[in-house]
Amino acid sequence: MIDNQPPIPMLDLKAQYAPIRADVEAAISRVMESHQFILGPEVEALEAEIARLSRCSFAIGVSSGTDALLVSLMTLGIGPGDEVITSPYSFFATAGAVVRLGAKPVFVDINPYTLNMDASLLESAVTPRTRAILPVHLAGQVADMDAIMQLANQHGLAVVEDACQALGADYGGRAAGAIGSLGCFSFFPSKNLGGAGDSGMVITNDPALADRVALLRNHGHRPKYYNLAVGGNFRMDALQAAILRAKLPHLEGWTTARQRNAALYREYFSQAGLVNREDAPVSLPRETDQGTHIYHLYQLRVQSRTALMNHLKSAGISTEIYYPVPLHLQACFADLGYQPGDLPHAERAAQETLALPIYPELTQQQIVRVVGAVAEFYR
Numbered sequence: 001m002i003d004n005q006p007p008i009p010m011l012d013l014k015a016q017y018a019p020i021r022a023d024v025e026a027a028i029s030r031v032m033e034s035h036q037f038i039l040g041p042e043v044e045a046l047e048a049e050i051a052r053l054s055r056c057s058f059a060i061g062v063s064s065g066t067d068a069l070l071v072s073l074m075t076l077g078i079g080p081g082d083e084v085i086t087s088p089y090s091f092f093a094t095a096g097a098v099v100r101l102g103a104k105p106v107f108v109d110i111n112p113y114t115l116n117m118d119a120s121l122l123e124s125a126v127t128p129r130t131r132a133i134l135p136v137h138l139a140g141q142v143a144d145m146d147a148i149m150q151l152a153n154q155h156g157l158a159v160v161e162d163a164c165q166a167l168g169a170d171y172g173g174r175a176a177g178a179i180g181s182l183g184c185f186s187f188f189p190s191k192n193l194g195g196a197g198d199s200g201m202v203i204t205n206d207p208a209l210a211d212r213v214a215l216l217r218n219h220g221h222r223p224k225y226y227n228l229a230v231g232g233n234f235r236m237d238a239l240q241a242a243i244l245r246a247k248l249p250h251l252e253g254w255t256t257a258r259q260r261n262a263a264l265y266r267e268y269f270s271q272a273g274l275v276n277r278e279d280a281p282v283s284l285p286r287e288t289d290q291g292t293h294i295y296h297l298y299q300l301r302v303q304s305r306t307a308l309m310n311h312l313k314s315a316g317i318s319t320e321i322y323y324p325v326p327l328h329l330q331a332c333f334a335d336l337g338y339q340p341g342d343l344p345h346a347e348r349a350a351q352e353t354l355a356l357p358i359y360p361e362l363t364q365q366q367i368v369r370v371v372g373a374v375a376e377f378y379r
């Protein structure tokens with residue numbers, strides 16, 4: 001397909017920046033003039049804003065989504081000998097945080113339609129050593145939290161939500177991250193609300209947990225140089241907070257645009273006859289009826305994935321695989337003893353998922369072009 005159209009990237013941060021440049025620049029110079037670069041009023045203001053958005057009592061700004069997970073598990077006192085049940089189909093940090101504390105991740109397979117943890121498998125994964133469940137709200141859709149919370153309450157387990165891809169998603173009137181004991185967000189630049197570097201946040205409704213997260217975020221100092229606990233440097237930068245505050249008023253509009261793009265994909269893929277039939281080469285992401293999907297990612301399941309990716313690449317269309325190796329088969333977790341075939345749905349997803357561009361600034365014409373290029377491949 002030879003055309004002279006500009007390439008379609010996975011994300012177009014340049015297009016996003018143009019209309020907010022003045023606000024972001026003002027935020028940056030505000031921090032530069034204040035000379036308060038770590039924590040402080042900008043971080044506190046963002047914490048209040050994220051708590052309000054998540055309809056949650058407490059928010060604690062941290063250094064990344066990874067550190068949000070790590071400090072949440074530290075707050076629960078998770079360590080050697082403990083087990084944390086989690087999803088094998090996530091970004092590495094989900095399981096990495098568990099292992100860094102000397103605890104053991106126990107993976108349950110995913111629901112093949114939502115790609116989230118299959119809650120019906122939890123019961124059989126609980127042992128006397130289980131301390132917590134760590135569900136991931138993959139792609140921007142909340143996992144089956146009613147079933148997860150019920151099981152957790154029955155067994156007295158904590159729940160840490162990896163909501164790094166789901167800021168602002170709703171689940172039965174509650175916000176992603178605000179349902180379990182603690183919820184974790186990432187503001188990595190490519191997330192729906194992304195900073196100009198690394199940062200993250202932990203939210204909770206429990207004042208004791210909030211206090212402990214805040215203590216551990218800064219080495220367990222209380223007061224400074226008097227240490228009540230061994231924490232870390234998980235502090236959030238004021239520059240990130242100020243930039244995120246400039247962007248936050250746009251988040252709802254960006255989410256609506258992502259949802260509109262998902263609806264357009266659905267319409268055009270149906271029109272192209274590529275979906276919803278027995279031998280369809282493409283399956284579209286499925287929305288549950290329990291909440292809103294904020295489409296951090298738009299993941300198809302496709303046949304002949306590598307060839308399709310190459311075809312799209314030659315048509316100037318970027319795609320990405322989230323994720324090519326399920327966590328239980330990562331080389332660094334070999335000593336956990338998992339084998340290929342143990343978690344078949346996650347393993348199949350790793351072979352078949354393909355994420356298309358879904359960013360808010362994507363135009364209807366670009367979506368038509370993407371679907372057209374997919375249709376051309378399967379013709």
Ligand SMILES: *Cc1c(COP(=O)(O)O)cnc(C)c1O
Binds near residue numbers: 067186200
């Ligand atoms: C992005 C992400 C993280 C890690 O966030 P960082 O800010 O990059 O450390 C953790 N879990 C999931 C599911 C993510 O998407």
